Amino acid sequence: MIWCRFEREGKVSHGRIVDDEVIEVDGSPINNPADTGVTYALGEVRLLAPIVPPMLYAAGPNHNGHVEGMAARRGAAPNYPKIPEPNFRSVHSLIGTEENIVIPADSAGAVQPEGQLAVVIGKHARQVASRDEALDCVFGYTIGNDVSERVWQGADRTMFRGKSCDTFKPLGPWIVTDLPYDSFRIIVRHNGEVWEDFTSADQIWDVPTWIIEMSKYTTMHPGDVLMMGTQGADGDMVPGDTIEVEISGIGTLRNYIVAE
Amino acid sequence: MIWCRFEREGKVSHGRIVDDEVIEVDGSPINNPADTGVTYALGEVRLLAPIVPPMLYAAGPNHNGHVEGMAARRGAAPNYPKIPEPNFRSVHSLIGTEENIVIPADSAGAVQPEGQLAVVIGKHARQVASRDEALDCVFGYTIGNDVSERVWQGADRTMFRGKSCDTFKPLGPWIVTDLPYDSFRIIVRHNGEVWEDFTSADQIWDVPTWIIEMSKYTTMHPGDVLMMGTQGADGDMVPGDTIEVEISGIGTLRNYIVAE
Known part of the structure; x- marks a missing residue:
């Protein structure tokens, strides 16, 4: 559905x-x-963001390509994550497909996309004991773009401005149920040019692992959304640009960059 | 009220x-x-947590005593915050007064309280231009305890386990309106012994400043809760303990420590 x-x-x-x-x-x-x-x-x-989640989680580094791409940019060795631990994003930063991503007036401009598979939780989940039980907690899948202002992300103590400015979390266009978690193809297009093309099979930890590990500490609630991380490290988006994230079996999330 | x-x-x-x-x-x-x-x-x-906020913000270091106490513990120089940037906590970790704080089974035990003033937002707030306008966005005040597992807080990449385990965010016992923001006395008692006694006048950034600064990047929504930071660096709580946070003009938030 x-x-x-x-x-x-x-x-x-x-x-x-x-x-x-x-x-x-x-x-x-x-x-x-x-x-x-x-x-x-x-x-x-x-169309609006297809759900307003009680909690919006981001898996953080969950593809080796992203860990390596971001490290190369800093001239540092890759710092691979040791355990699956999510960060949180503001639900107030959600927008739907075809809406504008607004670059804040005081941003230096390094606003970049992160195309991601997004998992919508359908049940209360706590101390989930098996992969089957974890997958039974999944309501469906949608597409997220974990838009990031890299200067703030690097300089600030928290990711508040870096990841959760208003309009920085496009989600949509809709939620599709009954899809396999491990074979999504995720394509990021910037003004029509392919910037990333990767698969959910290359995640460091997969969907059931994240649910099992998170549910050791928190109760996941119906409607919660978990963004599953991106591959690679992309360039800046500037006003006038169009950014698309396409996921096989779901559709395309399309947004436009504007200045505040 | x-x-x-x-x-x-x-x-x-x-x-x-x-x-x-x-x-x-x-x-x-x-x-x-x-x-x-x-x-x-x-x-x-x-009584339950007095509101379920769309977003639960924590001001992070907002009293010099906390910055200095945590730094002394690490044997490092204090790293004072440069700008008011919040972090996020899970709304699923909220509990009310008289409820149990549950120490996860795999915690090494360094579970510590942080008594905090908590601000409840009453209006949509974006690009708030003045201190009067910021204070007009405040619905009322309640009491928070930003319970923290210090080993995870120090070791993990995010504060997910360190700050947002289930039951780690006592809030309450109720919300009181029409109180001045700058003269709250905040007392933390561990089994009746005073661990902290400080005032909201000693915050690094006060309530209107936080609202003005956050609203440059995010729309604060009615019901959002902002915890305003703690003073000092307290000891561990163990099963059987009682932890209380009392704030003048509001009341006392009391919780009990239990093992998972």
Whole structure:
């Protein structure tokens, strides 16, 4: 199934997408909502980030290529992560597909994309004991872009400005259920040029491992979103640019760069 | 006004506290809810964390005494923060007063309190231009305990395990409105012994400054909670201990340490 969140005439709803139609439902997809009977053509609605998670987690370094690319840039040896530990992003920085990524006025400009698979949790998960149980906690998958201001990321004590400025977390265009976690192909395109092309099979730790390890310490809640890390280290995006993240079986998340 | 969130017979509600009574309301305090007409004696309800924030921010080092105490422990020079930048905590780690703080089974045991003033935001705040405007965004104040596992905090890449394990964020017992931000006295008591006694006047950056600076990059939302940092560097808490944070004009947040 394909689930979206959309705005139409000022009202925000969730819906199922079937062919080119959105079937409005009466709640969040994670709560098994009923259809309202109202349908729209997909072109008649404005898609939003497909869910507003209670917690937005980022797996951080989860592909060796990203660890190595970022280290090379600093002229340092790669510092591979030893355990899967997430960081947090602000849910207030979420935007949907086709929305603008706004570069803050005082940014030096090193605003870069990180195309990522995003996992939507469907159940309360605590002390998850097996890979099967972990995968049973997955509601579906969507696409994230963990937009990063590299000067602030490097200089600041926390990743607040570096990763969680308003509009820095595009998510969407929708959530797709019933897909295998280990064979997504993830492509990042900058103004149509391929900047990254990698697969979820190359993650340092895979989806069930992250859920098992995180759930040793925290209860994951329905609606939580875990972004699974990116490959490589990309260049700067500047106003006027278009950035796309395409994931096989899901679709394309497309955003536009503008200056504040 | 004093606002609480409580559970009674399995139902979770918000309420106003007047004398020893809880007057149930029909929504969240930040949405100006109406009374339902139902009242309970305060002793008849179980108090919960007084709000579930969309984002739970921690001001991080915001008292020189904490910067210096933590540095002395490492045998390093104090590294004073240069700008007010928050970190994030998991909203899933929130508990209320009188609840148990659970030390994870694989913790080496260095679980320590951080008594903190907690600011509850009442309005959307973005590009806040003045201190008056910032203070107008404050709904009220409550008490937080930024419980920290120091081994994980020091060793891990992120503060996930160090600061956001389940039960590591006691908040409460309630929210009090219409208090001055700059004269709170904050006392931390470990099994009745005073471990810290400090004032919000000694913060490195005060409440309006944090709101102004954060709102340059993020939209603060109604219900967001900002914990304002602690003084000093305290000792370990062990199973059987009681930890209290008292703040003048608000009350006392009391929790009990247990092993997983």
